[in-house]
Amino acid sequence: MKTDILKYNGDQLLEIILEAVRDVVDFELAVILRLHRQDRLVVSKASGPLAGKEFDEFQIDLRQRGDIARLLKTSEPYLFDEEEDHIDTYEGVIDLPEGHSCLVAPLYVKDDPVGLMTFDHRACGKFTPAVVKFIATVSRLIAIILAQYDSGKYLDGIRKHLIRERNILLGERIRVFDTLIGESSSWRQVIEQVRTVAPSVLPVLINGETGTGKERVAQAIHELSDRKDGPFIPLNCSALNAGLVESELFGHEKGAFTSAEGLRRGRFEMAHRGTLFLDEIADLPGEIQPKLLRTLQEGTFERVGGEKTLSSDVRIVAASNKDLREEVRAGRFREDLFYRLSVVPVNLPPLREREHDVLLLAEYFLSKLRNTRGYGDLYLSEEAVEGMLEYPWRGNVRELENIISRAALFVRDGRIACRHLGLKSFGDLLPRSFNEPDTPRSSDAAFPTLRQMEASHIAAGLDRCRGKIYGEDGAAVLLGLKPSTLQSRMKKLGITRMNFMQV
Numbered sequence: 001m002k003t004d005i006l007k008y009n010g011d012q013l014l015e016i017i018l019e020a021v022r023d024v025v026d027f028e029l030a031v032i033l034r035l036h037r038q039d040r041l042v043v044s045k046a047s048g049p050l051a052g053k054e055f056d057e058f059q060i061d062l063r064q065r066g067d068i069a070r071l072l073k074t075s076e077p078y079l080f081d082e083e084e085d086h087i088d089t090y091e092g093v094i095d096l097p098e099g100h101s102c103l104v105a106p107l108y109v110k111d112d113p114v115g116l117m118t119f120d121h122r123a124c125g126k127f128t129p130a131v132v133k134f135i136a137t138v139s140r141l142i143a144i145i146l147a148q149y150d151s152g153k154y155l156d157g158i159r160k161h162l163i164r165e166r167n168i169l170l171g172e173r174i175r176v177f178d179t180l181i182g183e184s185s186s187w188r189q190v191i192e193q194v195r196t197v198a199p200s201v202l203p204v205l206i207n208g209e210t211g212t213g214k215e216r217v218a219q220a221i222h223e224l225s226d227r228k229d230g231p232f233i234p235l236n237c238s239a240l241n242a243g244l245v246e247s248e249l250f251g252h253e254k255g256a257f258t259s260a261e262g263l264r265r266g267r268f269e270m271a272h273r274g275t276l277f278l279d280e281i282a283d284l285p286g287e288i289q290p291k292l293l294r295t296l297q298e299g300t301f302e303r304v305g306g307e308k309t310l311s312s313d314v315r316i317v318a319a320s321n322k323d324l325r326e327e328v329r330a331g332r333f334r335e336d337l338f339y340r341l342s343v344v345p346v347n348l349p350p351l352r353e354r355e356h357d358v359l360l361l362a363e364y365f366l367s368k369l370r371n372t373r374g375y376g377d378l379y380l381s382e383e384a385v386e387g388m389l390e391y392p393w394r395g396n397v398r399e400l401e402n403i404i405s406r407a408a409l410f411v412r413d414g415r416i417a418c419r420h421l422g423l424k425s426f427g428d429l430l431p432r433s434f435n436e437p438d439t440p441r442s443s444d445a446a447f448p449t450l451r452q453m454e455a456s457h458i459a460a461g462l463d464r465c466r467g468k469i470y471g472e473d474g475a476a477v478l479l480g481l482k483p484s485t486l487q488s489r490m491k492k493l494g495i496t497r498m499n500f501m502q503v
Contacts, residue, residue: 011045013145018047021138026126027119029094031055032107034115034146035072039063041116044146050120054093072116077105077136079127089118101126105135107143114147179216181364182357186349190217197344198224203296205281205341206319208348211398214319215279217348221317222275230274233267238283245288247304250295256305268301268312275315281341282322282333293337316341351393351400353482358388361397365404377414387418390489455493458486467497 018030029050033041039062046055062069067087071078080087080102089104090096100122107115117139119127180191197204198221206214215234222232235248243257251266267276278284284292295301300311318341327333351358362380369375380388393399407420458479465475469483476483490497 014045014142015047017138017142017145018045021135022048024134025119025131027101027121029118029120031090031118032115032142032146033060033117035107035113041068041072044115050094052094055090058090058093060089068116071104072106072113075106075108075113077103077132077139079103079129079132089120096120097122099124103127103132103135105139107139107146109143109147112147114143117142180213180220181361182354183360184349184353184355184357187354187357190346190348193346194220194224197221197346199226200344201315202343203316203318203341204344204346205324206317206346206348207324208319208321209350209396210321211396212348212350213397214321214348215277217346218275218277218279218317218319222277222315225275225315227274227315231271232275232277233271234277234279235267236279238280242285242287245285246291249288249292250301250303251306252304253306256303260305263303266301266303268295268314269310271314272312273314275317278316278318280320281318282320282324282327284333286332286334289334289337293334293340296337296340351396355484356389358391358393358400359385361400362388362404365401366408369405369408375408378408378411378416379414381415381417383418384416384421386492387421387423390485391423451493454489455495458489458493458495462490462495462497469497 014032018032021027021030027048029046029048031043031047031051032045034044036042036059041060041062043055043058046052060068062072068089071087087102087104088096089102096102100120101124103119105117105119106113107117117135119135121127180187180194182188182191194217204218204221206217208214218234219232222228237245240248247256247260247264247266249266249268251264251269252260254260254262291301296316299313300309302309324333324338324342328335328338351361359380366378366380369378388400395402403421403423404416407416407422410420411417458475461475461479462469465473465478468474469476469486471477474483476486479486481489
């Protein structure tokens with residue numbers, strides 16, 4: 001029968017060895033101490049009738065116990081003669097008579113001390129020369145176990161520390177990405193870009209329609225970077241005129257202009273060792289653009305009305321809902337500033353191109369409301385889900401959040417229906433020519449339903465394209481829909497393209 005020695009830890013192995021030694025050596029107290037940081041001996045194991053809990057916390061400071069420090073340097077077992085003065089190894093822990101058996105064995109692995117082992121018995125003459133020789137052999141084995149055990153504990157400590165650090169890091173990343181909701185392929189590409197660019201110091205330009213979450217992405221980049229402990233300072237460039245933008249960016253001195261009643265630090269100063277987020281950068285006034293460019297190039301600036309040149313360590317993340325290349329071509333944005341800002345571009349897809357992310361985001365917003373007093377258990381009806389999947393969401397995530405928040409105010413039983421969302425009132429579920437019929441109908445019976453109009457329009461598109469859905473000459477392009485969206489609507493309306501194909 002094999003015994004797996006690996007199942008025992010260091011403490012258990014030392015205990016097993018001391019029990020075996022006691023079959024040969026008659027001791028009342030055996031103590032194994034490990035060397036800690038070269039100046040302290042700490043009890044690893046105490047065994048025998050005289051061993052008690054008081055040994056659990058016992059330590060010996062070698063700087064104060066020169067007698068034991070000298071014994072440790074001998075590297076060989078030492079048996080105290082009955083007539084010589086015994087060292088009081090365990091002073092204050094246990095009282096042993098002056099004339100007793102005492103054997104001390106330094107523990108060495110090659111030339112390196114790793115600890116000390118002591119054997120005591122209150123009676124004299126218990127340890128013979130044969131016992132001393134036996135202990136010399138055993139001490140080498142115990143020294144190896146002690147060294148491996150300490151190494152294992154050290155490595156285990158490192159492992160646990162790394163696990164804790166990993167869990168903290170994962171926790172931070174989970175917290176960061178918790179606000180970047182989405183599972184669509186286009187959104188996963190954004191998440192991967194954020195992970196990639198965050199550790200660098202390069203400027204990032206986030207492109208996306210209004211409401212796509214540009215500031216949240218900028219915050220994620222900051223929080224995953226080495227600057228996460230520094231400030232994240234935002235500035236909306238479209239909200240201020242040229243004079244105020246310059247003051248907001250670079251600060252101003254007292255008296256720099258009429259309303260400058262005191263010194264004011266600018267966003268570059270406030271963002272030192274952090275991230276400066278310049279939102280709607282396309283709207284930055286033309287006269288401020290060269291000053292921003294100079295600061296980005298040289299890392300220096302002056303406050304408005306000041307002469308002292310200041311410096312700031314700042315990472316720039318800019319965002320725009322406009323095509324900056326088009327702005328450059330139109331002469332509204334400096335080309336050199338564009339290239340300085342767009343070193344790493346991150347393009348955010350509109351919500352209508354993010355497949356079923358709208359439902360994940362809706363659930364995220366609903367979960368936040370559920371935790372708010374007075375809202376209760378909110379959920380979307382089946383028709384509301386269908387309506388949300390078809391709606392084009394021109395206001396993107398911001399529009400979705402506002403609609404969910406508004407709908408939650410009007411429900412009584414927690415069930416959010418399509419009428420609560422008010423999507424049809426936007427006139428975006430069908431092309432405008434079919435939402436506004438050329439000939440107004442006065443009779444409700446004669447007025448076609450929205451479903452009928454949608455089915456008729458899709459049928460007309462399929463008929464013109466001979467049942468073809470994909471491609472430039474397909475019905476999806478003609479109707480202004482993604483092919484997957486068109487197929488989903490056809491299935492809901494019971495339309496099959498086979499009826500429109502010509503052989």
